[in-house]
Amino acid sequence: MRALIVLFLLGIVASILSPVFLTPSNLLNVLLEVSVTALLAFGQTYIIILAEIDLSVGSVLGLAGAITAGILAHGNIIEALIVGLLVGAVSGLINGLLTTFGKIPSFITTLGTMTAFSGVTLVYTQGNTISISSNGYAWIGQGYLLGVPIPVWIMILFYVIFWLLLSRTHYGRYVFATGGNEEASRLSGISVRWIKILAFVLTGVLAAVAGFISTARLNTAEPTLGSGLELDAIAAVILGGTSLAGGKGGLFGTLVGAIILGVLDDGMNLLNVSAFYQGIAKGVIILLAVLLDRNIHSISKLGRYVNFSGIHKSAPVKGMKK
Template structure:
């Protein structure tokens, strides 16, 4: 009986969408350790975790969007806009709490706007978020006149560079965000609705559930997490950078896909996304330590993402049989 139970547990783990990404992360880490002894140093591992935190936070919102069968290309620009607004308000002398809330609120508003256009007006997610990416980027440049905002108060650096009990603050923020996202997706009704919308939205509507409401919430979450990443990044750089976040939406999509979430929606996990972000961070760090050309790195990462999508589709086809 015990043997059968162990086999059941093993098979359940193997069927998890996070299983293959976890194996991939283990293999990549093992290769990097073998190829470069500096990789395993505490300083380097801490650096990897800190670098991963920004993309990992953005990837939470991207996971929600992709689970519904959508996508959000605006996260990088929204991140920059929220960071510059927070920095600008802090420099102007506004109360610290209000300045941060304003930055996060801007991100949430952009996300809600995306959700309204997608859910209520029936516009394609890729077009809506591409347009809002351009709007957010333009507003950030208008707000700053194209120049970084500096002169932030010294205490603000704690959010992006400080430590609590020896753990860097961005890493703790990332872990809190993932814990909350896990609760939403795995322990609350909204999580079941998000998966169901990605699996078969028509069936969700026919069962009496307002799928449009949950889509708006999903994109609102995406805007909020992008803004939170923007505040953390501005704190780390101690400046509001209107050109920050360029290409970050692609890194977030890569983390979600590498984490085993189906690009067509309805299947995936937030734990898988965290593993995907870590895999991407380890790969970037390891290739830099090995002094691989950035151009070659892009080719390697692109090939790995294509492989991840292929494996995801194969597993989806197999499970549907």
């Protein structure tokens, strides 16, 4: 709810400062720019609800996009897309196995794989840009359906799929249970390791899809594509109300959080704000969101303690008459 309020207020301010903001073409442009971040953030939502984190999604995006572009030069689109999805899934599987069976904290695991996947991309591309000449592939990032950009439709499709998976299936309930209390979930028979591994795999697949959109929009695969996008994805999840402590969150809030970042970027671009200041603004927003999340979590814990201990009840004081 608070994310919607922030988005509403931000929209009002942007529309006042720039009359162009509320035009249909500009709003579609905001959604188009948001699509890649939102896809990364949908997977990141699962990871953060599990009280983990994935810093490698930007690198997976770049790796999957580069390999897909490379295969397009010698194969057909279907083959390239399948291989790209496999690259994303295997990358997520590596993260999941190292985190669960390797017992390495996900922050350290994905920090390492972020660097490793980026290195693999540089080796594969030899530091050069890979050009894409396929019109069919370009349609993924540049095409329109019913006047709406294809990336926006892709974002909506995966939002629906992952929302249903999280809110309407046993797996989704296990994700929340594991994030809320991992030990209790394990004792109740939930395969905690595989719940986490599947979340990392799904996140890798979404990163690959985001890579398709990014490379199709540019008609090229750059060796540094996706760098820094993991921070935008994490920021969108936190702004959407998903708790870093785990066990709480949702995809609708994440979508709103991603749109907030998109509106912020678009508003500052319309106002010709320097890119350097845009980075500062994003950083401040991330810090404020984390600070708010921590304070709300602390207050919630205090409230549960007070309810449990009965301190809130007005018990009669000794020596005083009722």
